[in-house]
Amino acid sequence: MDQMAEHGQEVKLVGAWHSPYVHRVAWVLKLKGIAYEFVEENLNKKSSLLLSCNPVYKKIPVLVHHGKPIVESLFIIEYIDETWKDNPILPTDPYEKAMARFWAPLIDEMLLEGSRKVPYAEEEQLEKQIQQVSEAMEVLEGMLKGKKFFGGEKIGFLDITFRWMTIWLGAIEEVAGVKFFNSGKYPLLEDWKNKFIGFHVVKDNLYPMEKLVRFFKKYR
Amino acid sequence: MAVQNTAMAEEVKLFGAWGSPYSRRVEMALELKGVPFEYIEENVSDDKLKSPSLLKYNPIHKKVPVLQHNGKPILESQIILEYIDETWKSNPILLQDPHERAMARFWAKFIEEKCMPPVWKALLGSRDERGKAMEEVRECLKTLESVLNGKNFFGGETIGLLDIAANFIAFWLRVIQEVSGLEFLTAEECPLLIKWCDRANAIAEHLPVECMPALWKAGWIPAENEREKAVEEACECLKTLDSALNGRRFFEKDTVGFVDMSA
Numbered sequence: 352m353d354q355m356a357e358h359g360q361e362v363k364l365v366g367a368w369h370s371p372y373v374h375r376v377a378w379v380l381k382l383k384g385i386a387y388e389f390v391e392e393n394l395n396k397k398s399s400l401l402l403s404c405n406p407v408y409k410k411i412p413v414l415v416h417h418g419k420p421i422v423e424s425l426f427i428i429e430y431i432d433e434t435w436k437d438n439p440i441l442p443t444d445p446y447e448k449a450m451a452r453f454w455a456p457l458i459d460e461m462l463l464e465g466s467r468k469v470p471y472a473e474e475e476q477l478e479k480q481i482q483q484v485s486e487a488m489e490v491l492e493g494m495l496k497g498k499k500f501f502g503g504e505k506i507g508f509l510d511i512t513f514r515w516m517t518i519w520l521g522a523i524e525e526v527a528g529v530k531f532f533n534s535g536k537y538p539l540l541e542d543w544k545n546k547f548i549g550f551h552v553v554k555d556n557l558y559p560m561e562k563l564v565r566f567f568k569k570y571r
Numbered sequence: 572m573a574v575q576n577t578a579m580a581e582e583v584k585l586f587g588a589w590g591s592p593y594s595r596r597v598e599m600a601l602e603l604k605g606v607p608f609e610y611i612e613e614n615v616s617d618d619k620l621k622s623p624s625l626l627k628y629n630p631i632h633k634k635v636p637v638l639q640h641n642g643k644p645i646l647e648s649q650i651i652l653e654y655i656d657e658t659w660k661s662n663p664i665l666l667q668d669p670h671e672r673a674m675a676r677f678w679a680k681f682i683e684e685k686c687m688p689p690v691w692k693a694l695l696g697s698r699d700e701r702g703k704a705m706e707e708v709r710e711c712l713k714t715l716e717s718v719l720n721g722k723n724f725f726g727g728e729t730i731g732l733l734d735i736a737a738n739f740i741a742f743w744l745r746v747i748q749e750v751s752g753l754e755f756l757t758a759e760e761c762p763l764l765i766k767w768c769d770r771a772n773a774i775a776e777h778l779p780v781e782c783m784p785a786l787w788k789a790g791w792i793p794a795e796n797e798r799e800k801a802v803e804e805a806c807e808c809l810k811t812l813d814s815a816l817n818g819r820r821f822f823e824k825d826t827v828g829f830v831d832m833s834a
Contacts, residue, residue, distance in 0.1 A: 407681060407714070421673045423680065433669035445657040449645045452653070457631075 362387040363415040365401055367394055369566050371463065371515035372424040373412040378511055379428050383435050425455055428511065441508045451508045454494070461487035462516055470526045470567045481529060484520070488537050495539040500546070510543075517544040522563040583608035584639040586625045588615045592739040593648040594636040599735050600652050604659045649679055652732055664732045675725070678718055679736035686711040687739055694751055708755045715740070716761040723770060734771055740764070741771035 364380065364387050366373030380387050392401055392411055404413040404420035414421045414430065421430045432440045442448050465483030472480055491513065494501060501509035520531045532541055585601065585608050587594030601608050613635050614620040621633060628637045628644035638645045638654070645654050656664050665672050689711070692704035715737070719725060725733035734741075744755055745768065758765055 407685070416670075419670050421670065421677075423677055426673050426676050429676070430669050430673040433672065445654050446640070446643050446645070448657065449650050449654040452650045453646055 361415075361417055363390055364388070364412060365390045365392055365398075365404065365415065366412040367392050369563060370411055371519055374515045374518075375511050376412045376414060376424050376427050376431075378514065379431050379440060382440070382506075382511075383431065383438055385431070385435055425452075425459075425512070428508065440502075440506075440511060442502070454490075455509060455512045458487050458490060459512065461490075462513070462520075466516075466520060466523055466531075469523050469529060472527075477527075477529075481531075484531055485536075488531065488540060492537045492539050495543055500543065514547060517547060518560050518563065522560055522567055525564050526567040582639070582641050584611060585609070586611045586613050586622070586628070586637040586639070587635045588613050591615065591635055592743050593634075595742075596648045596735050596738055597636045597638055597651050597655070599738065600655045600664060603662050603664065603730065604655065605661065606655070606659050649676070649683075649736065652735060656732070662729075664726065664730065664735060666726065666731065675731060675733045678715070678725070678733050681711075682715070682737055682739065686715075690744065690747065690755065693753060693755075694747065705753065705755070709760065712740070712756055712761050712764060716764045719763050719767055721763060724767065730771070730774060734767075738771070741768045 362380070362385055364373065364376060366376070366389070368391065377389070390398075390400065392398060394411070397409060400415075401411065401413060402409055404415060405411075405422045408422065410422070412422075412424055412427060414427045416430075416434070421427050428440060442451060461483055465480045465487065469477060469480050469484075491501075494509070500506050501513070517532075523529065524531055532544060535541075583601070583606055585594075585597055587598065587610060589595075589612060598610070611622065611624070613622060613625055615635060618626075618633055624639075625635065625637060626633055628639060629646050632646070634646075636648055636651060638651045640654075640658070645651050652664065665675060686708065689704040689707035692700050693708055694701075696704055718733075722728075724730050725737065740756070747753070748755055756765060756768070
């Protein structure tokens with residue numbers, strides 16, 4: 352029986368276009384060829400759908416499948432991988448899986464928390480934030496040694512988890528006049544970033560760089 | 572393969588601390604699955620007292636638990652639990668259904684992020700913080716009561732990932748309640764959760780329950796006269812603890828986490 356037909360009904364992704372967490376779930380859905388409905392949330396005025404799906408944290412993204420909500424982007428990705436088994440995203444080896452599960456949230460926090468305030472930070476704060484991002488990028492640079500992608504020959508969990516940073520950090524670089532990727536310090540990461548430019552799945556309306564730059568400038 | 576468990580049991584080491592709920596979780600999972608392992612007790616009160624192996628395997632956080640399997644280290648108790656479930660297939664702790672798994676992972680994270688920190692705040696925070704923290708803990712427990720939804724265990728009929736992750740509530744919270752007199756878990760608000768605690772504690776082997784309250788009391792009772800008695804009781808308990816550890820390597824120094832027994 353066709354896997355898509357069996358599972359593919361009624362998949363909703365509740366999110367906001369500027370959220371990196373939402374972005375990576377959307378990318379996984381696209382990679383796996385899963386049809387879904389995107390429900391845009393206004394985070395200043397959260398919908399009853401969001402509040403009923405995620406009453407504890409009231410955060411996006413939420414994946415709704417057959418009426419059941421799943422929350423936390425990394426858990427959602429695991430759910431998708433376990434439900435639609437073609438083109439697995441997580442490694443099959445338990446140790447590799449454990450490593451992916453360990454690094455994803457850790458680097459996430461360093462990158463996101465470090466970069467999120469950069470467009471609005473005062474000078475002192477700015478230096479600290481940049482330091483945090485640089486540390487994360489150094490770890491990632493190390494992880495890419497001898498590999499095409501974090502997942503090896505193919506895109507894996509960590510590639511998807513961190514792909515958002517190629518656009519997000521790019522936008523911040525432009526808005527705040529700082530250098531992350533373009534610093535020349537991380538040649539492997541630079542290479543890796545450029546690999547995504549050709550991906551047809553990347554040409555989506557969900558996450559255009561220009562829109563993000565305008566978004567950051569607005570709140571600066 | 573019939574002998575899967577034996578084949579995989581070559582070298583399993585757990586670096587842990589007896590007083591740590593995170594460390595205990597991993598022990599529970601290994602014991603549940605009948606995986607033989609070597610346990611190394613770490614003195615977590617001071618980085619300088621930690622073993623070189625621990626510092627090598629967990630250079631970033633320098634924390635327990637660390638599971639070492641055939642030379643490879645795995646960190647973070649939740650991640651270790653899933654690793655154990657995927658490597659040793661007997662008595663699975665995660666259900667097969669992807670949605671159930673996602674929920675178990677979510678609630679385990681909820682317990683760590685939302686339930687545990689306010690417990691410490693309720694105990695050690697400023698006067699203003701304490702009241703609010705109590706409320707937060709109670710709300711968390713009420714949420715978990717509804718998640719349990721009348722089942723025997725969070726995992727259904729048998730212990731699952733969430734039951735293990737909730738060990739802090741089953742065991743530590745009760746100890747804290749006894750020592751501090753604070754009532755987090757009440758029969759009024761969480762009758763089912765209380766029954767679950769009894770079931771979870773009965774199944775999991777814990778180190779001498781009697782010792783915990785004495786050690787905790789010695790750790791933070793501020794009044795001088797009471798403190799001496801508490802330390803005395805704690806020392807007695809440590810002797811029991813030592814013998815109950817049954818040949819596990821116990822730290823030689825006279826420090827037990829936050830309690831200084833050197834007097």
